Amino acid sequence: MEFFSAEILARIQFAFTVSFHIIFPAFSIGLASYLFVLEGLWLKTGDDVYLRLYKYWLKIFAIAFGMGVVSGLVMSYQFGTNWSVFSDKAGPVIGPLLAYEVLSAFFLEAGFLGIMLFGLSRVGKGLHFFATAMVAFGTLMSATWILSVNSWMQTPAGFGINEVGQYIPEDWMAIIFNPSFPYRLVHMTLASYLTVSFVVGGVGAWHLLRDRTNREARRMFSMAMWMATLVAPLQVVAGDLHGLNTLEHQPMKVAAMEGHWHRQTGAPFIVAAWPDAEAEENHFEITIPYASSLILTHSLDGETPGLTDVPPEDRPPVGLVFWAFRVMIAMGSAMVLLGLYSAWLRVRGRFYDTPLLYRGALWMAPSGFIAVLAGWIVTEVGRQPFTIYGVMRTSASLGPVEAPAIGASLLAFIVVYFALFGAGTYYIIRLMAKAPDGSGVDEGVPLRAAGTTQAASLKPDLMRGAPAHG
């Protein structure tokens, strides 16, 4: 067991549980907003295609949201079980923010989720739409508070230290709106919207590859590609601004992202390399001259920081940050390209007649999840060796729990998460494999709108979308 100290095991456990967790909120934040838009459009236009899409994605939302709730419950206790010294010291600052998250977001989501899932026949359309809106608003509130907490750990502000070593709030506005928070909030919200757009686009493409006339599939595919065209470039801008903010407040994270060992002017962008922390240099570098300075300082001969600016014990692990950053960039670029390609086909009037676009969108379906995970690895691993950047070291945050206990619970989390969330993902994919054609009577008890569904299903033109594969 000596290779695995309590600290390493606790870090692996947190990384594992939080990585699993982020997948579900990233999906449900975007999906809740999408459901809000779908129901809003249905109420506004009376077009039943929107209602069927709403019900189609609602079932998927229910599973994803459930997994998000239970994996989030784990997180709310994880602070204390393994990181109790951190909890004791940082509690006065971040505890209230988490309490606000529970009070203003979790209850709102949970309180209205029941009505959203089961209440359409009980409360009427207007109130049901209100419930959907509250759930969507709740997911955004939740993101706001938790990102404020995370940002404070990245760029701490507005606090002092008391006689027992606790961090004490001095200025709540400075704490909540700490320097990196606005950037992180925008970047993550857009990421969540893009994640869902590409999932919706991928599912739409899958069904269009089988039946190009499926109206629901066409509608969702078109909506998703509009998001790719408009939001993906916006995300590039947001990401760039976030990066500049990181350069200002966490230069070592940026140095690791760039793979720069030495402070320099006119720095090249390293496309690929094998960073070597021992030798403090990169092997097998492929570079674009001046590009890094241009991106980071917006001038060709701007000065960029290097990892050797600080002693080795203050540097983050370079290889992981470096490569995760490149994975995120690759995903983002592919998203932008697909968005532009779809826009070009739209202009040319061939949007629904190009199987290549469908295939591209299908392959890109998981791209958002990959980008979100890679991005969080960049920001969290890049914060090391600190839990609170520059203030509290990770090694000083650990509680008095010994390695075997953490190892055993880690093993339990791994087994349980893969089994249960694996099953959930399988159910979601199975639901996605069913065509959204409106004939869908659920295998359980169907979710029925008051009257509207039955009337609509009698209209012959709506039956056209029956899946070709039978």
Added chain:
Amino acid sequence: MVDLDLALDLPNIWAGLLALGIFIYVALDGFDLGIGLLFPWLDQTADRDTAMNTIAPVWDGNETWLILGGGGLFAAFPLAYAVVMPALYAPFIAMILALVFRGVAFEYRWRDPAHRTIWTSSFVFGSLVATFMQGIVLGAFVQGIEVADRAYAGGWWDWLSPFTLMCGVALCCGYAFLGAGWLILKTTGTLRAQAYRFARIAGLATLFFIGVVSIWTPLLSPEIAERWFSVPNFYYLAPIPTLTLIIGGLIAFGLRRQIDGIIYPCAIALMGLCFVGLGVGFLPYIVPRAITIREAAAPDVSLEFMLIGAVVLLPLILAYTAYSYWIFRGKLKTGEGYH
């Protein structure tokens, strides 16, 4: 005698709010965990589906009170949170994992009829382990936690004792009773008749364990014994056992006459009295006999900032939670589902 320190200041207000939150959790999630405990004895699939449908729209909101409990303890009393979590490491991890098992079962049971047995047992065992561990946590609190230098100082297995195991069983009975009371309220026909049988057994067991805890706890700690049995405390505290007996009588009456609306509220009242009874022994500590409420409290700036939010948001939360319960009010017939 220990200074009870009942001044109405921020730490005490937050201790009160937290206690209220935990009590609401017990009253609400107690019944849906209890239905998980009763599940194996509901023989027909239709009955099981109906029972699950009575809680499907509300369980998620109920469980949020537990997140408030964990998050609230972290926020208002970070020191207590930092001591309690490592001290009760294994029970908390087991409870959380059990809640994961049971939480996913709600959707998965519907989505995968071919493997319904698996998800039914996931729901049952998840409910059982979660409840049992909550009982152990409660018992470990009463029993006391060793603290030195702002950190837990005991061993891994300190929480395991005959007393805590008994508390685990006791809480299972209590939640099963809440679950039976809820089923009586929400169902008709054979399921309701069966729920009455459950309520008789679980109610009797609950009262029995209340008696056991009442005798065992003072034996465990001389401080608690002194708090209860010294004069004049004994007279001030006399309403608690008296009311417990009255509620017990009401439950017996309700069960005999089959008055559906009386069982569940009485079960909650019974839980509330237990809660107050245990709380009396706690004060002024948040980690019994080691850390006081005041010592563990976050600085006033933190508590004040949160209190603003709580004052505005808690009434709102209670209002829309009540509204959601109101929408799904009334009895659910076999086969009728919201799903």
